[in-house]
Amino acid sequence: MADYETITVEQRPEANGAVTLITLNRPKALNALNSKVLEELIDAFAAYEADRGQLCAVLTGSGDKAFAAGADIKEMSEKAAADFYLEDFFSPWTSEIVKKTRKPWIAAVNGFALGGGCELAMMADFIIASENAKFGQPEIKLGVAPGMGGSQRLTRAIGKSKAMEMCLTGRMMDAEEAERSNLVARVVPHESLLDEALKTAAQIASMPPMAAIANKEMVNAAFETSLDQGLVIERRIFQILAASEDKKEGMAAFVEKREGKWKGR
Ligand code: CAA
Numbered sequence: 001m002a003d004y005e006t007i008t009v010e011q012r013p014e015a016n017g018a019v020t021l022i023t024l025n026r027p028k029a030l031n032a033l034n035s036k037v038l039e040e041l042i043d044a045f046a047a048y049e050a051d052r053g054q055l056c057a058v059l060t061g062s063g064d065k066a067f068a069a070g071a072d073i074k075e076m077s078e079k080a081a082a083d084f085y086l087e088d089f090f091s092p093w094t095s096e097i098v099k100k101t102r103k104p105w106i107a108a109v110n111g112f113a114l115g116g117g118c119e120l121a122m123m124a125d126f127i128i129a130s131e132n133a134k135f136g137q138p139e140i141k142l143g144v145a146p147g148m149g150g151s152q153r154l155t156r157a158i159g160k161s162k163a164m165e166m167c168l169t170g171r172m173m174d175a176e177e178a179e180r181s182n183l184v185a186r187v188v189p190h191e192s193l194l195d196e197a198l199k200t201a202a203q204i205a206s207m208p209p210m211a212a213i214a215n216k217e218m219v220n221a222a223f224e225t226s227l228d229q230g231l232v233i234e235r236r237i238f239q240i241l242a243a244s245e246d247k248k249e250g251m252a253a254f255v256e257k258r259e260g261k262w263k264g265r
Pocket of ligand 1: 028029030032033069070071072073074090112114115116117119138139142145146147148150
């Protein structure tokens, strides 16, 4: 496994070793996302995606206080507009991590998820939050605006009114409000966050792997297509899955009242 400076990656024992845990590891800087973190995250997610034995990943933050308190303001303060433009800053993270990761992954938000931290969490397939989690897009206070998808993903997740209020005031949303607003799937006690996220990841990793990818693809299509196009995508993927060995096994296992044994094909 690669040796990283700013993140750690672990193959967990859950689901017979099929769960990857990725931890942002700059606790002193509240896991702020600098270029190194993002470069390493891209690498770690690519390795997760490429490893057929890994079936679900969890991304969390180290320390007790933050998932990630945003893009690294100290690094960004040194950059000129031309640098951001010429490097197409933020683009590789959003496109690389989200588009190239077809397998499921969960964000386990253990504290502040602000700016780029909130945006990174929203790139996950879903968020499980500790009761201490706090979400926000406070970029306006820095004279800027979200740059890693926050204005789009937050608005799609919680609607215009709340997203607009959060972006315009920079106020934080606590875990209870985030669950009520559909930003997170579930809120759990702070101490059991990682256990709960890993348990959920193990549950997903024990599903037929092709069907997991397919389910993810279908749900995501709901955000990117019209209803008619989405329904066609759903039907086609369903029909492809119907030809899989795991479909035959899954249905036989149900009839024979036993657990399915998946081949991932
Ligand atoms: N970038 C760089 N360093 C950060 C950081 C960030 N986003 N957030 C926190 N830190 C650092 C602090 O500078 C501090 O470092 P030092 O000990 O060296 O001074 C350390 O982390 C601890 O932070 P605080 O002392 O500020 O901790 P606190 O408990 O008093 O406050 C906080 C916590 C409210 C989260 C506060 O740190 C904060 O407001 N952070 C910035 C949040 C923010 O504005 N995020 C958006 C960034 S812009 C962005 O993300 C753009 C985009 O869309 C991609």
